[in-house]
Amino acid sequence: NLPIVVIAGRPNVGKSTLFNRLVGRRQALVSDQPGVTRDRKEGEALMRGRRIRIIDTAGLEEAAPDTLFGRMRASSESAVSMADLVLFCIDARAGITPTDAHFANWLRRQNRPVMLIANKAEGKAGTDAALEAYSLGLGTPLALSAEHGEGISDLMGEIVDRL
Ligand code: GDP
Numbered sequence: 001n002l003p004i005v006v007i008a009g010r011p012n013v014g015k016s017t018l019f020n021r022l023v024g025r026r027q028a029l030v031s032d033q034p035g036v037t038r039d040r041k042e043g044e045a046l047m048r049g050r051r052i053r054i055i056d057t058a059g060l061e062e063a064a065p066d067t068l069f070g071r072m073r074a075s076s077e078s079a080v081s082m083a084d085l086v087l088f089c090i091d092a093r094a095g096i097t098p099t100d101a102h103f104a105n106w107l108r109r110q111n112r113p114v115m116l117i118a119n120k121a122e123g124k125a126g127t128d129a130a131l132e133a134y135s136l137g138l139g140t141p142l143a144l145s146a147e148h149g150e151g152i153s154d155l156m157g158e159i160v161d162r163l
């Protein structure tokens, strides 16, 4: 019964890159289940000596409902309901999109602890978006770069503190 951290957000914000960064080679538990949960990847991360289950929500393109938000909600709903902590990711280079805002509204109503992640913020990129992200009402955004590995150690510390 490890604590469960779910990575959520619209396509292309860098969820899978963050998943791989957190899980590293400990992907023995990765399971692609057929049907609704297709492409949902699970792995185990070690953070400050604690084992944590990480779930990467995906498969949005294959889900049935009409709108992008509908697909996000459908693919995230069961994972979010199990989450001890949700990492809600935005793309700091793209800024906040209407879909991000819509999903954030839905997420706030799920009554799960959420950490707001402003990804793709390597160097000084994304500073404006990180500020803008306060308006989502999900607390202080944590700027990082999953691809370049910047801010990951801080993220792990925050996750462990929040669990
Ligand atoms: P997902 O659809 O949310 O799972 O996003 P992916 O992890 O597949 O990443 C989408 C794209 O964003 C890929 O081309 C990644 O290489 C890129 N990406 C992910 N993280 C970063 C980052 O920290 N900085 C930049 N510049 N690009 C990133």
Ligand code: MG
Pocket (backbone or CB within 6 Å): 015, 016, 017, 057, 058
């Ligand atoms: Mg992905």
